[in-house]
Amino acid sequence: KRPADLANIYFLRQKETRGLGHAVGRARTFVGDEPFAVLLGDDIMKSKVPVTKQLIDAAEKYGASAVGTQAVPDEALARYSSLKIEALEENIYRVTDMVEKPKPSERFSNYAILGRYVLTPDIFDILDGLEPGYGGEIQLTDGLKKLCAVSPMVAVDFEGVRYDTGNLKGYLEATIDFALDHDETGEWLREYLKSKSELL
Numbered sequence: 001k002r003p004a005d006l007a008n009i010y011f012l013r014q015k016e017t018r019g020l021g022h023a024v025g026r027a028r029t030f031v032g033d034e035p036f037a038v039l040l041g042d043d044i045m046k047s048k049v050p051v052t053k054q055l056i057d058a059a060e061k062y063g064a065s066a067v068g069t070q071a072v073p074d075e076a077l078a079r080y081s082s083l084k085i086e087a088l089e090e091n092i093y094r095v096t097d098m099v100e101k102p103k104p105s106e107r108f109s110n111y112a113i114l115g116r117y118v119l120t121p122d123i124f125d126i127l128d129g130l131e132p133g134y135g136g137e138i139q140l141t142d143g144l145k146k147l148c149a150v151s152p153m154v155a156v157d158f159e160g161v162r163y164d165t166g167n168l169k170g171y172l173e174a175t176i177d178f179a180l181d182h183d184e185t186g187e188w189l190r191e192y193l194k195s196k197s198e199l200l
């Protein structure tokens with residue numbers, strides 16, 4: 001009930017699987033002409049300050065769009081995206097270019113966009129004009145590449161742990177870590193895992 005009291009909740013079904021950029025473009029009807037946040041449901045974050053709040057603070061400070069980032073290992077980069085960045089302060093970078101699902105020769109850096117964005121509504125016109133990119137889908141990254149060429153964008157190397165629940169191991173890690181921290185389940189799970197570790 002609490003979230004329902006905090007906000008008006010709208011949803012929209014993406015009737016065809018045409019990519020993340022296409023999905024975000026569908027939200028134009030209820031976002032209107034305001035900055036907005038995009039949270040990818042399979043990227044779960046555990047942090048003291050919500051990652052979206054960290055991005056909002058940076059977006060306001062720099063009058064920019066903001067994307068969440070962390071450095072990922074070389075072998076993982078091809079599953080994500082790669083940002084071209086210049087340092088502005090310890091954990092905030094200016095973004096000047098990017099590439100979705102980079103081949104090794106296309107990489108700008110090991111900083112990938114990870115699941116959180118704060119965007120200005122000028123992304124919508126850009127998304128409407130995009131041709132399909134990687135995988136034949138309309139890629140949000142391709143839209144952001146155009147956006148960062150015409151207006152300021154920052155990347156925030158956010159404080160927090162990110163779980164990729166799009167794969168089974170990441171899903172289990174997130175479930176275990178959140179359950180260990182939870183008042184109702186923490187103590188029980190610790191004992192349960194100990195009992196299992198005797199079997200290993």
Ligand code: G1P
Pocket residue numbers: 020040043079080081100101112113114115140141166
């Ligand atoms: C999406 C984005 C990609 C980003 C990734 C983070 O990819 O397109 O830029 O790095 O999320 O999880 P997807 O997971 O849809 O392949």
